[in-house]
Amino acid sequence: MQRRTFLKGSAVAALAAVPLTTSLSGSASAADIPVASLTALQSAINGAAPGDRIVVADGTYTVPSGGSITISGKNGTSAAPITIVSKTRGGVVLRGERGFVLSNSTNIVISGFAFRQSTTLDIPTNCSAIRLTRNDFQFADDGDPYWVVVRANDTKIDRNHFHNKTTTGIFVVVDGPNKTDMAQNVQIFRNHFSDHSFTGDNGGEPIRFGVSGRALANAGGKVEYNLFERCNGDPEAISVKSSGNTIRYNTIRDSKGGIVLRHGNGSTVEGNYLIGGFDGVRIYGNDHVIVNNYLSGLSGRALVVGSGSTRDHNPSETETQRRGNDACDRAVIAHNTLIDNAGMLEGETRAFEPQNVTIADNLLVGDSGDLVAMGATTGFTWKSNLLWGAAGNGNIPAGGFIRANPLLAQGADGVSRLTAGSPAIGAATGSTAVADDIDGDQRGSVRDIGADEYSTGPALRHPLTAADVGPNAP
Structure with missing residues (x-):
């Protein structure tokens, strides 16, 4: 799969041919304000009113050392945001120490820029409803380790490309006010994260949603429809350290990192594709729902039900205690498909075993090792899982599975789905509330085992490609 880049070869012409339309302004009566210098841009921002659309002429703009493009005390509305936009996508290159600096502002849209700065783009707590859309991010490798830090409620980060980092650091960090709370309702969607090649063991995540001190804060965030390719800077491509x-619907392909619910409670991991990389899904904390995920060809562990150095995190624990693992309790793991991974469904061996987890209606297929290798558990419920292949059953309880050939066939998108006559069809317990499958097909009242509900129609969802995400995505 070819990675799309800005400012190189034919990519420049392709992006320059895509003008940014007035639809970003959100208002038919918005004023277009053309600018062609940093001075004119700052003046236009200072005078901007709701619905204004500041259009920056294509070119390279270098912000002087110690300077910035300041957005302070500017307030659009949800229907008429203040929009700052490159004339063509990727046509404005921002260089220098820093670019936009926001404070005390709401309903601001920043779109179409190629960011090449060296310091963090911070969205502070005194802002809200800030949107970064259709931008290209490739900060200086020797600059700040974090590229975008979100602390403001109702932030949207969509249709951007974050790429080519070789040093420690994170593409997008979501934090919040003080040391324990989280920014609320942050949405990260339709972005392309690629080529994070930091070689250390830790500290190179594409997305970190929270941090250990914020684990118990409910964030209500969404990370959906993003594509991750060659994200090898950390075992956690999506690192969740907050709750709710x-x-x-993300696709993680050919990457070291997986999806890890590292801290926090009550999150949902649904309908994700993890294909041909290393790690899959790893969960700690309480009351998570893990459904409809497809994990295939991973050279590490596909799905790990984590044990803990503590039973439950709590507000009175020390900072050191909070960094430890919280045992996975009361999770629901259902309708997932695991195919030909080096490690399949596994547990761990810390002091506090996971408790009261339901594992039902999953499809596990493999030809080596054991399909299930759990550590100590208490109160687990195993129901209607389907196992197949030369791999051993492992330590799954005898009443918790059937063994039969699921009759899979691989489609043009590389995904193996059920075919007519599969014993998985209609064999699920139906006890887990799952409305549709990974393809978007309705489950109905009689459900199939695994992530795929048998259908002869075209899939409504599929593994994402570069055409589905990034600055030129629909």
Whole structure:
């Protein structure tokens, strides 16, 4: 798969041919304000009113050392945001120490820029409803380790490309006010994250949603429809360290990192594809729902139900205690498909075993090792899982599975799905509330085992490609 880049070869012409339309302004009566210098840009921002659309002429703009493009005390509305936009996508290159600096502002849209600065783009807590859309991010490798830090409620980061980092650091960090709370309702969607090649063991995540001190804060965030390719800077491509988030419909391909619910409770991981990389899904904390995920060809562990150095995190624990693992309790793991991974469904061996987890209606296929290798558990419920292949059953309880050939066939998108006559069809317990499958097909009242509900129609969702995400995505 070819990685799309800005400012190189034919990519420049392709991006320059895509003008940014007035639809970003959100208002038919918005004023277009053309600018062609940093001075004119700052003047236009200072005088901007709701619905204004500041259009920056294509070119390379270098912000002087110690300077910035300041957005302070500017307030659009949800229907008429203040929009700052490159004339063509990727046509404005911002260089220098820093670019936009925001404070005390709401309903601001920044779109179409190629960011080449060296310091963090911070969205502070005194802002809200800030949107970064259709931008290209490739900060200086020797600059700040974090590229974008979100602390403001109702932030949207969509249709951007974050790429080519070789040093420690994170593409997007979501934090919040003080040391324990989280920014609320942050949405990260339709972005392309690629080529994070930091070689250390830790500290190179594409996305970190929270941090250990914020684990118990409910964030209500969504990370969906993003593509991750060659993200090798950390075992966690999507690192969740807060509560109440939804991670769905993402594709992680050929990457070291997987999806890890490292701290926090009550999150959902649904309908994600993890293909041909290393790690899959790893979960700690309480009351998570893991459904409809497809994990195939991973050279590490596909799905790990984590044990803990503590039973439950709590507000009175020390900072050191909070950094430890919280045992996975009361999770629901259902309708997932695991195919030909080096490690399949596994546990761990810390002091506090996972408890009261339901593992039902999953499809596990493999030809080596054991399909299930759990550590100590308490109160697990195993129902209607389907196992197949030369791999051993492992330590799954005898009443928790059937063994039969699921009759899979691989489609043009590389995904193996059920075919007519599969014993998985209609064999699920139906006890887990899952409305549709990974393809978007409705489950109905009689459900199939695994992530795929048998259908002869075209899939409504599929593994994402570069055409589905990034600055030129639909």
